[in-house]
Amino acid sequence: MSQPLNQREHCPAAGKLDEEDGEFWLENPWQAHDKNLSAFERNRLLLNVGGRRLVDVSHAGGADIDSDSRGVAVGDFNGDGMIDLVVRSSGGGPLRLFLNRAPRTHWAILSLRGTRSNRLGLGARLRLEVEAPKDSEVGDEPDAAGSHTFVITRELFPVSSFLSQLPSRIHVGLGRATRIARLRVQWPSGHVDELTNLAVDRHWVIEEGGDAVTFEEFRARTERARHKARGAQSDGAPNRS
Amino acid sequence: MFRMRNLSVAIVLLLGMSTAALFSGLIHWPSAPFGVRRPSKGVRGGGQHVPAGAAARSRLRSALVLSEADRRFLWDTEHIGFKIERHVFPAWKAAISGGRLVELGDFFAANFTGRDAAGQLRVAYPDASAARLLRDDGMKVLEAGRPEPPVGPPANNGDLSAEAFLQRLAAVRGRFDAGSGHCRASIGLVRLSPLDRDHFDGPWWSYWKVHMAGERSGMPVEATVWLHLRTSGLDENVGDRRKWIEAAELRAVRIVEGRRYLFQEVTADSGIDVDALYDNWRSDGPFDPNTGGVYVADYDQDGVLDLLIDDRLTGPRLYRGVGDGRFVDVTDAAGLGGLRPRERAQWVLSCWADLDNDGDVDLITQDRLFENRGDGTFRDRTADTNLLITPAAGYAVADFDGDGLVDLYVCHSGPYLPGQRAEERVSWIDGGLGIDNVLWRNLGNWQFEDVTRRADAGAGGSSCFTAVWFHANRDGAPDLLAINEFGRNALLVNRFPKPFAVQAIDPVFGGFSMGVTTGDFNNDGWNDLYVANMYSKAGNRILSNVDPQRYDRTLYEKIREGTIGNKLYLNRGDGTFEVLAGDAIAGDVGWAYGANFADFNGDGWLDLYATAGFKSERRGEPDG
Numbered sequence: 001m002s003q004p005l006n007q008r009e010h011c012p013a014a015g016k017l018d019e020e021d022g023e024f025w026l027e028n029p030w031q032a033h034d035k036n037l038s039a040f041e042r043n044r045l046l047l048n049v050g051g052r053r054l055v056d057v058s059h060a061g062g063a064d065i066d067s068d069s070r071g072v073a074v075g076d077f078n079g080d081g082m083i084d085l086v087v088r089s090s091g092g093g094p095l096r097l098f099l100n101r102a103p104r105t106h107w108a109i110l111s112l113r114g115t116r117s118n119r120l121g122l123g124a125r126l127r128l129e130v131e132a133p134k135d136s137e138v139g140d141e142p143d144a145a146g147s148h149t150f151v152i153t154r155e156l157f158p159v160s161s162f163l164s165q166l167p168s169r170i171h172v173g174l175g176r177a178t179r180i181a182r183l184r185v186q187w188p189s190g191h192v193d194e195l196t197n198l199a200v201d202r203h204w205v206i207e208e209g210g211d212a213v214t215f216e217e218f219r220a221r222t223e224r225a226r227h228k229a230r231g232a233q234s235d236g237a238p239n240r241s
Numbered sequence: 242m243f244r245m246r247n248l249s250v251a252i253v254l255l256l257g258m259s260t261a262a263l264f265s266g267l268i269h270w271p272s273a274p275f276g277v278r279r280p281s282k283g284v285r286g287g288g289q290h291v292p293a294g295a296a297a298r299s300r301l302r303s304a305l306v307l308s309e310a311d312r313r314f315l316w317d318t319e320h321i322g323f324k325i326e327r328h329v330f331p332a333w334k335a336a337i338s339g340g341r342l343v344e345l346g347d348f349f350a351a352n353f354t355g356r357d358a359a360g361q362l363r364v365a366y367p368d369a370s371a372a373r374l375l376r377d378d379g380m381k382v383l384e385a386g387r388p389e390p391p392v393g394p395p396a397n398n399g400d401l402s403a404e405a406f407l408q409r410l411a412a413v414r415g416r417f418d419a420g421s422g423h424c425r426a427s428i429g430l431v432r433l434s435p436l437d438r439d440h441f442d443g444p445w446w447s448y449w450k451v452h453m454a455g456e457r458s459g460m461p462v463e464a465t466v467w468l469h470l471r472t473s474g475l476d477e478n479v480g481d482r483r484k485w486i487e488a489a490e491l492r493a494v495r496i497v498e499g500r501r502y503l504f505q506e507v508t509a510d511s512g513i514d515v516d517a518l519y520d521n522w523r524s525d526g527p528f529d530p531n532t533g534g535v536y537v538a539d540y541d542q543d544g545v546l547d548l549l550i551d552d553r554l555t556g557p558r559l560y561r562g563v564g565d566g567r568f569v570d571v572t573d574a575a576g577l578g579g580l581r582p583r584e585r586a587q588w589v590l591s592c593w594a595d596l597d598n599d600g601d602v603d604l605i606t607q608d609r610l611f612e613n614r615g616d617g618t619f620r621d622r623t624a625d626t627n628l629l630i631t632p633a634a635g636y637a638v639a640d641f642d643g644d645g646l647v648d649l650y651v652c653h654s655g656p657y658l659p660g661q662r663a664e665e666r667v668s669w670i671d672g673g674l675g676i677d678n679v680l681w682r683n684l685g686n687w688q689f690e691d692v693t694r695r696a697d698a699g700a701g702g703s704s705c706f707t708a709v710w711f712h713a714n715r716d717g718a719p720d721l722l723a724i725n726e727f728g729r730n731a732l733l734v735n736r737f738p739k740p741f742a743v744q745a746i747d748p749v750f751g752g753f754s755m756g757v758t759t760g761d762f763n764n765d766g767w768n769d770l771y772v773a774n775m776y777s778k779a780g781n782r783i784l785s786n787v788d789p790q791r792y793d794r795t796l797y798e799k800i801r802e803g804t805i806g807n808k809l810y811l812n813r814g815d816g817t818f819e820v821l822a823g824d825a826i827a828g829d830v831g832w833a834y835g836a837n838f839a840d841f842n843g844d845g846w847l848d849l850y851a852t853a854g855f856k857s858e859r860r861g862e863p864d865g
Contacts, residue, residue, distance in 0.1 A: 015316035016477070022863040023323050036864040038832035039857035045503065046827050047380065048846035050370035051763030054809070055382050055497070056827040059454040059463035061841075062502030068521065069852035071534045074839040075546040078566035083839045085504060085850060086548065090532040091521035091857055095550060097511045098504035099566050102378055105843030118640040118647050119600040123719045125712060127766070130845075132373040150373055152845055153766045155759070157710050157719070158593060158638050162756035162773070162835030162852075163534030165593055165636075167546055168602065173843030175374025188640055190717060203544060215544045222542070 040066040043087065062101075067092025071164030076100075076171060081107040081201060083171055088163060106174040109203040111215065112156060116189040117208055120168045121156055123188040128152045130177035150177065174200050183212070311791070314438050315783055321441075321475050322433045322782070327863070328480020330428045337426035337453060340419050342411045346403055347483045350473065355406030356399030358469075358490045359386030365495075375844035379500035386493030388467045388824050390432050390785070394446035395469040397488035409491050410451075413464050416496060417455040424455035424462075429778055431467075434786055435475075442474035444487070463497040503841060512560070512567045519554040521856075528856060529553060531589065538593040538602045541617050549604065551591045556580040557606040576619045580607060592636035596683060598646055605630060605649075610687070626687035629679075631657040639710035639719040642737050646683035650721060653678050654704040664702070670750070670799050671728040673702040678723060697740035700731040711759040711768040714816060722746070722770055724754035730772060734816065746770075746810055746818050750799035760838035760847045767812035771849060773833035776806030807833055807851060 010027040017023050024035055045061030046054035058064035067089035077084045082100035089096070108128075112121025132150045154170045174180070180198040187193070187208050195212050198204060203215035213221070307315075329348075336344040366382035367375075401409070417424040432448035435441050449468040456462060471488040479485070508515060519532040533552035540547050545562035552558070559575050560568035572578050593602040601613040603622075608630045611619035623630070628649070635652035642648065653676050656663050664675035677699025681689040693699050700708070703725035713720035718735040725731060730751040734742040752774030762769040781804050789797045806828035810818035822828045830836075831853030838847040 013316070014312050016320055018320075018323075018477070021323075021327060023320070023327075024863065024865065026865070034858050036856065036858045036862055038853070038855040039864045040860060041831035041854035043853055044827060044830050044849075044851045045841070046849040046851065047366060047382070047842070048371070048762065048848045049366050049382075050368055051765070051846060052825075053365075054826040054849060055366060055495075057380060057382070057463070057497045057499070057503075060380060060461040060497050060499030060502060061504055062461070063504040063506070063850070064454075066854060066857070068854040068857050069834065070531060071835040072837050072850050072852050073535050073537045073548075074837050074850070075537050077546055077562060079545070079564050082843060083841055084566070086535050086537070087850075087852065088533060088535045088550075088835075089852075089854075090519075090530055092854075093508065093515065094518035094520045094532060094552065095508070095513060095515045095535060096506060097508045097513065097566070099507050100503065100841060101501060101505050102503045102842050105375055105378075107843060113600065114645070116645065118595070118645050119598050120595050120602075120647075122647055123639050123643075123710070123712075130374070150764075150845055151766070152764060153761045153768075155712055155761075155768050157759070158538070159709050159758055159837065160536075160592065160635055160637055160707065161709070161758040161837050162635070162707050163531060163590070164835050164837070165534075165536040165538070165591075166837065167537045167539060168593075168595075169539070171839070173374075173840035173845055175844050176376070177374055177845075186717070188643055188717065188719075189645070219542070219544065 039068075042066045043069050043072075063087070063098045065089075065092065065096060067096070071162050073164040073166055075167055076107075076109070080104060083173075106177055106200040108172050108174060108180060108198070108200055109215075110154075110156075110170040110172070110183075111168070111203065111205045111218075112185065112187075113205055113207040113210075113218075114187060114189070115208040115210075116191060117187040121185075121187060121206075121208070122158065122168060124156045125186040126154045126156065126170055127182075127184040127186075128154075128172060128180050129182040130174055130180055133176040133178075149181070169203075307787070307791070311787070315786055317441065318433060318435070318786060319779070319783065321477055321479060322430050323863070324477045324479050325433070325447075325475075326428075326430055330430075333428055333451075334426040335421075337410070337414055337451065338424050339421040340411070340414050340417075340424065342407045342414060343404075345407055348486050349403035349406075350484045350487045353403045353406075353487060353489070354397055354399040355401035355403065355409075355489045356396070356491070357401065357406075357409050358492055359494050361385060362494065362496065371844060371846060373845070375842065378842040378844060380503070380842065381498045383496040383498075384494065386467070386491070388450070388465075388493040388495070390448050390781075391446075391469055391492070392785075394436060394444065394471045395488050395490040397471055399488060399490065403486075406489055406491070410466060413466055413494060413496070414453065416457060416464060416498070417453065417462050418457050423457070424453050427452045430782065431778065432782055432785055438786075440474075441476065445472045445475050446470060447472065448492075457498075461497075461499040461502050465493075465495045466491065467493040507566055510567065512563070512569055513548070513550065514555075514558075514570065517555050518550070518552045530855070533589045534591060536591050536593055540593070540602055540604075540613060542601055542615075549591050549593065549606065551589050551606060553589050557591055557604075571617070575617060576621075577604075577606070577611065580609065588632040590633055590635070592638065592649075594636070594638040594647055594649060596647060596649075596687065598685075605636065612687075622687055626689070628681060628687070628689045629658075633657060634706040635708060637708040637710050637721065640683075641680070641710070641719050641721075641735055642682060643718060644683075646685055648683045649681040649689070650698070650708055650710070650723075651679045651681065652705040652708050652723065654706055654726065669727065670796060670803075672704075673728065674704055675702040677702055678705050678708065692737075695740070696737055697743065698733055700725070700733065701728075701743070703728055703731070707754075707756045709757050709759045709770070711770070713768075713812065714814070722757055722759070722772075724757050724772060725751050726753060726755065730754055730757075732816075744816060747802070747820070749795070750802040752805065752808060753803050755833060756835045758835075758837045758849075762809060762838070762847055763811060764846065765814075767814045769812050770810040770818070771836055771838065771851075772808050772810065773830070773836045773851060774805075774807050775803055776829050776831055776833065776853075777804040778829070780804030806830055807836070 068091040071088040085098040205218035429450040469490040591606040680698040700723040708723040721733040756773035832855040836851035
């Protein structure tokens with residue numbers, strides 16, 4: 001027999017089985033077969049509605065492929081500030097890449113540089129405060145606490161969900177907000193950095209105990225440091241950035 | 242062992258969690274959980290002389306076995322369900338897709354009465370809270386009524402004629418352009434039951450989920466309608482019969498309209514050689530449930546995200562992001578070439594982690610560890626590390642002990658060392674392998690210490706594909722959620738150097754979990770969890786036809802948990818979670834695997850992309 005406590009037993013059909021019509025029955029799931037099993041199921045795009053619901057918008061999402069998908073990872077792959085998708089499947093197109101064509105919003109990418117904490121700041125908590133924009137057309141209402149401040153908290157972990165991994169950076173959508181009024185970084189070391197008035201639509205690099213610089217500036221600094229190190233080192237040891 | 246792992250997955254799956262299973266799956270559920278087999282072996286025999294353990298097992302078995310009559314009832318009901326899906330739904334799908342709903346009039350009895358119980362459509366999205374940062378992403382969701390499945394037949398005193406009832410459906414169809422090319426309909430049989438289970442020739446009731454996807458003026462439209470039907474007696478010739486719908490209620494309607502598709506596929510222009518990757522649909526080879534993954538990082542620190550794509554055919558390939566959505570294969574130049582999977586080590590798994598703490602990500606792929614040299618190339622450090630890089634199912638990276646070095650949690654779903662033996666997993670429910678996950682503490686200089694036992698972080702010898710680090714509380718130390726394929730998922734609260742506190746986050750059972758991801762879903766400052774589980778439409782339907790009073794209560798609940806699909810765990814901040822499931826979070830994703838949060842529309846709230854689908858063999862054929 002087969003029941004929840006025994007995977008090994010066999011279970012013949014209990015009644016009529018119209019095999020000519022395609023009806024099939026596996027007496028034990030271990031048996032070899034060429035049947036559809038949860039076949040051609042569409043991947044879903046679920047929209048967060050107010051932090052209480054997920055609504056299925058898969059068709060309008062445009063990425064509702066019916067491949068036998070496994071892993072999914074996200075990130076801005078074309079530099080437009082919107083988050084794109086890459087989907088890995090065991091069948092039906094092994095890898096499929098989707099670019100985000102939603103109306104563009106403001107955004108920020110935040111990378112960390114730990115000094116006492118681990119270098120990439122994994123485990124840090126980032127709290128962003130942005131002013132929710134006023135919208136006269138719809139009569140912008142403050143929230144229950146009477147505030148227009150919109151708070152976004154993100155934890156930096158390179159999440160591996162299933163045969164996939166996210167990058168070690170935070171990418172936040174900021175809608176129509178044009179400044180990050182305040183950014184609080186709680187580092188794994190326990191150190192806390194507070195930064196104010198950061199521009200949106202930038203990739204910021206925040207150093208533990210230091211300030212925030214744009215990624216371009218960070219890169220230039222790194223290059224300068226590397227150059228300097230190269231000049232100082234005559235033994236040809238590999239450089240570390 | 243890789244194969245074993247996959248089979249173990251397959252099993253569960255098969256076991257009955259499949260979705261459209263009515264077809265075949267139909268009876269997976271009754272069979273698996275409820276089937277009666279070989280009664281001659283004394284399932285109910287018991288007797289005085291059996292050892293205590295055996296007696297207990299025997300009692301439990303009795304509690305797990307439905308009577309032959311109950312089992313036959315479930316089978317026969319599902320058999321008719323199969324016939325409805327096979328021979329009734331195609332006519333409905335064609336009529337709806339083609340916008341010819343009048344053709345369905347033939348299915349309605351002369352004395353039919355219908356009711357529109359859904360009422361007026363209202364705007365569910367964008368709503369005020371969702372739209373504080375963003376008023377308009379081009380997406381609109383309209384809703385009426387509640388789609389939760391009913392528990393009995395609809396009233397038959399509605400005020401709508403068959404024509405008027407069909408006009409309600411036609412109005413929904415009217416949101417798409419005319420012509421079958423603009424709307425594709427599908428129907429799910431959510432519930433099916435005779436009013437009196439001893440009289441199949443008496444009235445029945447059923448619940449249908451009608452889904453339409455298509456366009457209006459080139460813009461995407463999606464509509465779902467939930468129909469609650471009362472019919473005359475049904476048999477396996479239902480496909481040839483007409484005029485059997487006696488009463489109907491339109492319970493709920495949901496309409497999603499977009500001004501454009503949110504995503505556009507660009508695979509062909511991406512520069513990624515996808516044809517080289519293994520694809521079960523193209524291959525004549527054996528079905529392989531897991532063929533490879535995709536791992537995102539900015540390995541060369543140029544600001545542009547790169548992809549490590551591993552695969553059972555090609556081995557790992559490194560694609561450098563160009564910045565415009567295209568990628569260039571730099572595997573060989575980076576020193577990662579020639580790593581085709583070997584016969585004996587054919588697990589395919591990778592992970593980026595800055596193990597030497599120099600600010601760039603190093604790489605574990607297959608059975609190798611590579612140091613990122615910071616100049617775009619990698620150096621094989623496998624010989625320099627004591628890290629055991631063995632077959633595994635997943636990695637999770639964090640500095641769990643706060644010493645400034647990132648550590649590694651390795652998920653296992655099978656034996657991973659030579660000579661290691663798993664316990665025989667017999668039970669579908671709570672069945673463990675006796676093989677723990679492993680927590681490696683980074684000591685620096687590529688040396689690691691296995692602290693699994695000290696930290697009590699093995700997650701109970703379960704079968705685990707995925708784990709995520711996140712902050713379950715405010716103590717600043719990363720905690721861990723490790724999923725369990727066959728039982729309760731484990732929340733490991735980090736108290737290192739004291740042992741982690743192991744907490745179950747599911748009241749009853751996990752749900753045959755496969756993947757998990759984390760993010761602050763409700764913007765309350767706490768990271769929440771989304772767990773990808775099995776979902777079975779057939780399982781739900783069948784369970785609804787089983788009297789819980791006639792079954793072992795705990796197991797019934799566990800089986801039910803295993804059919805309802807994905808779940809969202811809202812972190813209350815005190816180590817407990819509010820669990821959301823079902824329609825509130827569109828939990829019926831399917832046979833689900835990976836999922837990730839991301840704010841796709843840029844409104845400050847994390848949305849979700851979730852994958853599904855196990856084994857697709859032939860389009861249009863019955864599914865199990």
